[in-house]
Amino acid sequence: MAVRVERPNVKKGQRAIVISDIHANLKAFLKLLKKINFSEQDILILLGDMVEKGENSLDLLHYVMELKKTHTVFAVCGNCDAIAMEVLKDTKNEELLKYILLRKQTLIGEMCREAEIELNRGTDMGKVKKVLQELYKEEINFICELPHIIEMGQYVFAHAAVYPNRMEEMKPSQAMKADDFMNQGYHFEKYHVVGHWPTSLYCKEIPECNPKIDKENKIISIDGGNVLKRDGQLNALIIPDLDQEEVNFAYVDQLRKAKVLNTQEAGGKSFCIPWTDSLVELLRTEKDFTYCEHISSGNKMWIPNSYLCEERDGWHTEDISDYQIPLTYGDIISVTEETSRGYLVKKNGIIGWYYGMLEFLPENID
Template identity: 25%
Template sequence: MGKERTLVISDIHGCYDAFNRLLERVNYEPVKDQLILLGDFVSKGPESRLVVEQAVSLVRKDGAIAIQGNHDERFVDIVRNKTKEARDKFFRHGGRQTVYSYLKGSDMTGSEEDLLTRLRETVLEKYPYHADFLEQLPYYFEDKHFIYVHAGLNPKYPNWKEQPKRDFLYIKDSFHKTDTVVDKIVIFGHTKTVDLHGKADVWYGKGKIGIDGGCASGLQLNALEIIGGKEVRAVSVPARRAAIS
């Protein structure tokens, strides 16, 4: 028996509080709902470790589907010490917050290289399954009506599954500004919707829907609720709780 709803969320970026407020707002019930998470669990926001821990649980216990984002790939590269490029980009794109979330309660002084060394040691000692989980995530998922991906599809590839891995994780303008070559609607994150139409709400384009509300930038976290395979509704929560006056 199929699920009653599909709920799609992307680019949580360590926004653990907003993520749980959003799940509560959409009344997420694993028995009835298929949850799909479009990647970028880490970096920028304050609680990367808690978000990854929850994503692991949602996938393993509730049957949620998770897709890899570019920040997730970079985190794995950092932990596995794979490339210098990953090290160079890590701190420029919200990596310090990731370090803080994993080393919380310990001394944060030292050079960036020192912090990276301690991050690697901590993850490999205490949370090796976080790196394993993020490393093995697929680049896409599809059902009868939709294709779900972190960044988008390159229209130069009639068989979109053959596009380079980098396109799944990074593509922007050539996807946003060109008609797709697929007969399903593409649901994606990666590019903040405020950059697509000037506001953080879900963006509806021709054959594509962008849902990255820019939570880690202080905007909002969006969920796309799909009922019966076609009826689509957007739900959102602000990045931060409103102050009680």
């Protein structure tokens, strides 16, 4: 299958809203659209991975399909969306069945549950596919018809990557899955906007989930780790005019909100441990923390025990940092973890440790 590139014509001066990696989080998606006052006057561009990993893949897909009928909505296919195309294939039945059984939150799994199809290790997935092809023909066709790349004005949009000077020659898999794209050394004349790779993975010292904007090389990465990370967020890149290079952003998360009661200065030197390089050695445990040495860097830090997991090659941690975030009395922050040593919090998309007192706010306060 060849890569599909679309170059739609849109009205000049329309605001464009770009959102990536919703991952079936319909609640956050609706909350974000409300926060940015999304309307029929705007252009909405979805950068793939609309479904999978979250709780509402089918509802999210239906919502986008209906929204596309009444609003100006464009979407590209992400690697997670493309899994739905497996329903149309006669091969890899055992692989698909294993994938669904291992993961609770999948689009195909939701389709099966809604159709009252019970899956187990002995299920004939070939027969299941035929049923789903009939029941969910519209949904599957919607995903199959999604382009991989969209070019509008001074911007190019894809889920994971677009390679210089050979957009039309790319394979769909190259546009849908490319890790660490901002560090691959590419430079563009137009801004290339991608998702797929959580922006926090680009952070070496201070963890941050906000969009990363490389003005020199014209690359913007916007995946805030929504659903995948405890402190993740759903970002919206806001482009007031697609013919201009001005951008800003907004985000939402679903963490508890609290007011800061003690001012705190920024700490000293800090470092981040990403899940892509997460092997640690356990040195000493006290209460709900363990003092660990990061194997590849030699750096040491206290890590909450709930972030640690033993695998075949040793102990690993979720994304974590020892950054002490500066906060001022009255700041409203998101709270990820409450521990014996303090709080892991987020302010304006930046994540760090806070060691003072908090006043938790009602749940409906954002």
